[in-house]
Amino acid sequence: MPAYAGTTGTGQQHTSATPRTTGMFGSLRERNYRLFASGQIVSLIGTWMQRVAQDWLVLELSGRNPIALGIAAALQFLPTLFLSLWAGVLADRMDKRRLLMLLQGSMGLCALGLGLLDVTGLAQLWQVYVFCFVLGCFSAVETPVRQSFVVEMVGKAQVTNAVALNSMTFNLARIVGPAIAGVLITLIGTGWVFLGNFLSFAAVLTGLALMDPTRLHRGTPAPRERGQLLEGLRYVRGRPDLVMLMVLVFLVSTFGMTFFTTLAVAAANVFHQDASGYGLLSTMLAVGTLSGATLAARRSTRGRPRLRMLFIGGLVFGALEIILGAMPTYLAFGLMLIPIGMALMTFTTTANSTVQLSVTPQMRGRVMGLYMLVFLGGNPIGGPLTGWLADAFGGRAPFIAGGVVSVLATAACGLILMRRAGISLRSLLRRRTVPEAA
Template sequence: MSGSGGGVFRALRVRDFRLFALGQIVSVAGTWMMVVAQDWLVLGLTDDSATALGTVTALQFAPLLLFTLYGGRLADRHDKRALLTAANLVSGALALVLALLVLADAAGLWQVYAFAFGLGVVNSVEVPTRMAFVGELVGPELLPNASALSAAYFNVARVVGPAVSGLLVAAMGVGWVMLLNAASYAATVVALRLMRGGASRPGRVAGDRAGVVDGLRHTVGRSDLLVPMALVAVIGLFGLNFQLTLPLLAKQVLHADASSFGLVTTVFAAGSLTAALATTARRGRPSARLVAGAAVVFGVLETAVGQVSSYAASVVLLFLTGGASIFFVQAVNHRVQLGSSPEFRGRVLALYTLVLQGSTPLGALLVGWLTERWGARSGFVVGGLVSLGAGIVAAAAGRRGAVRAVAVGSAARDREPSEERARP
């Protein structure tokens, strides 16, 4: 590649990363097809229960909170390519079993719960392993670009998967879509086995309990890391529950069928993709003001989604909200990653992953409870208002930090003359 495209897509020059990205696009598209099909199945089994939908989301993400640090240790000790191959094979097998149950009209809610939990356990190993593996594939210089491209291809899959899934659910039924998802895992497995490089060798294992505590102390002692971490925790808990709120909005407010629901999810993902591509051009560390501002904009847009009832207005606002959500998350990610000390970076990013992913199961249950009692709109309104408030608080904290930094600098300069006079 050359020209300007070479700047945006420069990590794709690495053959093994290019293979991995192609496999991931197919596999993640299948996963998002599964999300639409699974949500539609749960709503059908439970007469549109928001609590049941929230429980599925919680079961799928809770293992990430419980086991991700252990998954990271496995990634350090074992061949990452072998771990990723095994994880994708197990995920494919789980999806196949559920698909066959649905096709046989034998699937109940507890089987969906069991599948969600099993997939979450596998993901607790796959997610940290995949993050570390991408870094080894491209090297440190290309890692920021590869990270942004990973977010971009993830959102490409979010655009393609729901759109196709909505049409297929309407035409063929939920079971066949789940069967296609099971087959999609083969794309990543094939890509992994076609790689030539030796980038998957095990790394050195960091300290166990002491290392985690040191990383936590490092984060707590740095306000420029602690504030964005706290911000993403609050917004992740209340505002980033779209796997739950989008299907409820589509069915209860917009009265969409399966194909229209797929379109709603696709529009949201298209906004996310646009923002992800925009962040590939980022080369420096985002400022605290940018992170807080992104949270405020996201909060305003999400609140607006909960206030409108027109399908056309909802589509436009969902596109903008999808873009704002990814722009915010990527801004926090880059501020934390580029601001942490190199010796603590892995542990700080592990904590960031736990904060972002770990808030999802609690948020899903909380928002599910809210929407069960006050309707689908409440999930967007409450999430948006809390996100808006958190962004304003973070902006104020950033201003206080800047004022303190200026005051310390001024005091240091004021002391210099007296110190000079005191010298013999």
């Protein structure tokens, strides 16, 4: 069988004798992926700038109310609950590249609208809530499509590496974006940050437009017929290993990965910092997640991920988050975010690449839609809950509670898998996460 196999833009199979690379940056040998990654880094910097500016604008308009920040987060992630599964169906049916261009452009217009309201001094809290919800609708569709598009750009052999490099790109932007945003908010205000994000979408749109569709590794699109959503759910239900993985991801992401709310509250209400102080905390977390993504890219050269990385990452992340909640000073708190970010990336990249590799191409969009639902869909619960915890028990409480849930969930899911498979702990940690799809 040829080392490079995919389909042309017309759906016909093509091959190439080009050998597959296995280096740390092997997936960048693919021209289409290079275009995607280069556009993404610019756009993601703008996205993280907006993330910080949006949080700070909500705090300013609400009188630094952590519950308001939780509501904004919930509204932005709420559409995931009812759109991500259908987005997976669209991803299996349609041209993912063209669909991504439409969705990215729409997200850019959201940044433009909010920016114009802010710079003209007309922005009100309810308007920010509306834009959070509208942006969340587009993001809920875009994320599963983008996730399932990765394997089309690089092929099956490089998908683990590409997932890790995507995480590196995401977290490099997470370092640069908040740092820039913190300075710009102090100097010129939040509105111009939103407008800067609008301009950044030109980079990713240009990258998508310049791709060569004939070099995409496309499978046969799913036909348009009824029951495709239920078919995807039945497929996952018939895979107990995937069900358990998604339950674990849901619990850890909903209750442990709440930094979009908790860091702003900790900066403002616990350590009494301004916007630049919040931006610095986000940057410290991103330093850790970038380091974790880099290690994941190096591990990808050794083959498929194992359960060891998934469970170790979850346990260490939860334990460190508990310690984070007890850090006495702003400096100690910020430094602790670095190892937390590394453990977080170990957990998330292992889970993501496992799902990508273990499903058939015809089901990948729908399964990734479900994966993104459990990964992000808990935020409408976690956002208000962490806001309430911070308001009732102080800004440290959400970190401690989230860490406890993460540790217990990881341990419980591991024990359930051991019991169902009838294997020892040593065997569980040595085996691969799930069987690779044919």
